[in-house]
Amino acid sequence: MAKSVNKVILLGNVGKDPEFKMLPSGQGVANFSIATAERFKDKGGEWQERTEWHNLVAYARLAEIIRDYVKKGTKLYVEGRLTTRSWDDKESGKKVYRTEVVMSELSLLSGRGEGDGGSGGNYSRSSSSAASSSSFDQRPSGSPDDYAHSTEITDDDIPF
Amino acid sequence: MAKSVNKVILLGNVGKDPEFKMLPSGQGVANFSIATAERFKDKGGEWQERTEWHNLVAYARLAEIIRDYVKKGTKLYVEGRLTTRSWDDKESGKKVYRTEVVMSELSLLSGRGEGDGGSGGNYSRSSSSAASSSSFDQRPSGSPDDYAHSTEITDDDIPF
Amino acid sequence: MAKSVNKVILLGNVGKDPEFKMLPSGQGVANFSIATAERFKDKGGEWQERTEWHNLVAYARLAEIIRDYVKKGTKLYVEGRLTTRSWDDKESGKKVYRTEVVMSELSLLSGRGEGDGGSGGNYSRSSSSAASSSSFDQRPSGSPDDYAHSTEITDDDIPF
Amino acid sequence: MAKSVNKVILLGNVGKDPEFKMLPSGQGVANFSIATAERFKDKGGEWQERTEWHNLVAYARLAEIIRDYVKKGTKLYVEGRLTTRSWDDKESGKKVYRTEVVMSELSLLSGRGEGDGGSGGNYSRSSSSAASSSSFDQRPSGSPDDYAHSTEITDDDIPF
DNA sequence: TTTT
DNA sequence: TTTT
Numbered sequence: 001m002a003k004s005v006n007k008v009i010l011l012g013n014v015g016k017d018p019e020f021k022m023l024p025s026g027q028g029v030a031n032f033s034i035a036t037a038e039r040f041k042d043k044g045g046e047w048q049e050r051t052e053w054h055n056l057v058a059y060a061r062l063a064e065i066i067r068d069y070v071k072k073g074t075k076l077y078v079e080g081r082l083t084t085r086s087w088d089d090k091e092s093g094k095k096v097y098r099t100e101v102v103m104s105e106l107s108l109l110s111g112r113g114e115g116d117g118g119s120g121g122n123y124s125r126s127s128s129s130a131a132s133s134s135s136f137d138q139r140p141s142g143s144p145d146d147y148a149h150s151t152e153i154t155d156d157d158i159p160f
Numbered sequence: 161m162a163k164s165v166n167k168v169i170l171l172g173n174v175g176k177d178p179e180f181k182m183l184p185s186g187q188g189v190a191n192f193s194i195a196t197a198e199r200f201k202d203k204g205g206e207w208q209e210r211t212e213w214h215n216l217v218a219y220a221r222l223a224e225i226i227r228d229y230v231k232k233g234t235k236l237y238v239e240g241r242l243t244t245r246s247w248d249d250k251e252s253g254k255k256v257y258r259t260e261v262v263m264s265e266l267s268l269l270s271g272r273g274e275g276d277g278g279s280g281g282n283y284s285r286s287s288s289s290a291a292s293s294s295s296f297d298q299r300p301s302g303s304p305d306d307y308a309h310s311t312e313i314t315d316d317d318i319p320f
Numbered sequence: 321m322a323k324s325v326n327k328v329i330l331l332g333n334v335g336k337d338p339e340f341k342m343l344p345s346g347q348g349v350a351n352f353s354i355a356t357a358e359r360f361k362d363k364g365g366e367w368q369e370r371t372e373w374h375n376l377v378a379y380a381r382l383a384e385i386i387r388d389y390v391k392k393g394t395k396l397y398v399e400g401r402l403t404t405r406s407w408d409d410k411e412s413g414k415k416v417y418r419t420e421v422v423m424s425e426l427s428l429l430s431g432r433g434e435g436d437g438g439s440g441g442n443y444s445r446s447s448s449s450a451a452s453s454s455s456f457d458q459r460p461s462g463s464p465d466d467y468a469h470s471t472e473i474t475d476d477d478i479p480f
Numbered sequence: 481m482a483k484s485v486n487k488v489i490l491l492g493n494v495g496k497d498p499e500f501k502m503l504p505s506g507q508g509v510a511n512f513s514i515a516t517a518e519r520f521k522d523k524g525g526e527w528q529e530r531t532e533w534h535n536l537v538a539y540a541r542l543a544e545i546i547r548d549y550v551k552k553g554t555k556l557y558v559e560g561r562l563t564t565r566s567w568d569d570k571e572s573g574k575k576v577y578r579t580e581v582v583m584s585e586l587s588l589l590s591g592r593g594e595g596d597g598g599s600g601g602n603y604s605r606s607s608s609s610a611a612s613s614s615s616f617d618q619r620p621s622g623s624p625d626d627y628a629h630s631t632e633i634t635d636d637d638i639p640f
Numbered sequence: 641t642t643t644t
Numbered sequence: 645t646t647t648t
Contacts (some may be wrong), residue, residue, distance in 0.1 A: 002235060002269075002427050002428055002429050003171075003428075004196035004197050004427070005169055005171035005237075005399075005425075006196040006198065006214075007168070007169040007170070008167070008168050008242065009165055009167040009168075009169075009489065010164075010167070011162070011164050011557055012165070012166070012643075013164075013641095013642040013644090015642045016642080033642085034641095034642070034643095035164070035642040035643065036166040036642095037164050037643070051643085052241075052243055053244065053641075072641075073642060073643075075589070075643075077165075077322075077557065081198070081212075082168065082170075082214060082242075082259075084212065092249070092254060094249065094252060097257065098257065099244070099257075105325075107323040107491060108322055109322050162557075162588055162643080162644070163585075163586070163587040163588075163644085164587070164643080164644090165585075165587060169329065171427060237331055237397065239485075267483040269429045269482050322491070322589075322648070323491075323648085324493075324515070324516035324517050324647080324648090325489055325490060325491035325492070325516065326490060326492070326516040326518065327488070327489040327490070328488050328489075329487040329488075329489075330484075330485060330486060330562075331484050356484035356485065356486040358486065372562060372563060373564065395482060401532075402488065402490075402532060402534060402562075403532055404532065404533065409572070409574065411574075412572030412574060414571075417577065417578065417579075418577065419562075419579035493646040493647040493648090495647095496646080512645095513645070513646085514647095515647065516646095516647095517647070517648075529648090531645095531646075531647085533646085552645075553646060553647075555646090
């Protein structure tokens, strides 16, 4: 009896541009990580900060939203559930574990033009390419963005 | 700007009796794991159940409550935060990761006399020792419990 | 941009047997309330307890589960979202507000035989005596419930 | 047995500039409301949006942070607990209820210079005073703010 | 690897 | 009363 609960709530910043893959089944998968920071007092009574990194996975539609709108530096609110996969390391033969958060909810918190590693706030990457570009992922990260006219995305651009 | 959030909520059953250790600092630490179960439909449309195991850690007062009241089979509600520790495996030299939930809140959900994996036991182990025994931890796990008369704990026995 | 979040998590005990109604649409609705307790220190440094009551609403399948398995005293874990309805009081003409939690998840935490306000009861209301309970008889799922001998429900009895 | 849980998680936008009051005890209180939006399909299968308003209260330090950094339009992540106060309406004599979320955690999600409803974007009140004024709290609320030149706050300005 |  |  009693259904169990397995819920994770994270609010933090994306470390690197997400990876997006299409499974043979045709379902998309996005992988990336986000950082959260905790403050604590060390033994000397000084405030320290520790960064925690969380591995995230998303499937299907959520994976596509991530592919299209999430990049390095984006601030996100995420809900999901904890999963731990394990396999045998090929070299050592030892069991290896990897814990991930399988996402179920996402809220994009970086404003338009925010959430960029500093190069000038171009959500155009996602906005422009979101519409059309499946070759988007191949674009070298950091390449010039020639959609300078569309540096803003409007609400209507975001299909969720 | 923007404080981050790192929150885990779990409701599930304890896998084995928790381990309790006293750190050199005099602070207690409890380690154990709980299971949650997800239901999902497999490709054939059949309902399957997958069990997920979560590593939990608690410190200080929470560790002592766990030592005294939690055992194999206990149903728990837990809040905490995700942390991942890593170290180099001595044999292979490879980096190893272990993700744990550091507990901040606990609610014991097994009724009196419940929460036992089937071996007949009950809360008496904790109830009796809660009252009196700080040497409780040294008691070999599995030792006979001779407090058969006190198989019930009342709310007043629980100091939290 | 940014999807909003409206989430409530409650763990507490049911105050009275839930009310169940069938809407004209054929959809069921369950209404009940649960209590949570907070401890706080008063000005004199004494620990006090304050009970908070929460109005819950559930629809459809969740409403039926509640009708069948939840009663006065049952301990529940609930997830839901906050909603506030308002209307004009007929007598005074003043606007009246009522905030409720619309349930999306439920975990029944009272063990078999627990969750009763003290009368020694058990799940019989839902399992066996479900049939005999007053307002309960509107139940369309109709099966006469004459299993008076089966005052225990097993996990297999619960269809969720 | 079993501690209860009473937790609310909200992510939404502030409706109006918060009200801040100092209690006779010297403790500050902030009151404001935030909106969340739900999407649902109506009977005709069309997507509709419903806005839900939540009353928030914060005390002490959190109240001061809100006074200093939160205003109309600010996007917030909030954790808190549900409380319902009641009193007798003076005119009708009827019992009136008001449900509020007592805040325990806050994350400011509006970027610098964002979160303004259009009326002039003055984070300056907080930015300027945050930067320089430790006597800020004594400043009569509503006094002119002549730091118009510092409309940006940097991360270092925010003491939390 | 992020961010403040 | 907000925001997308």
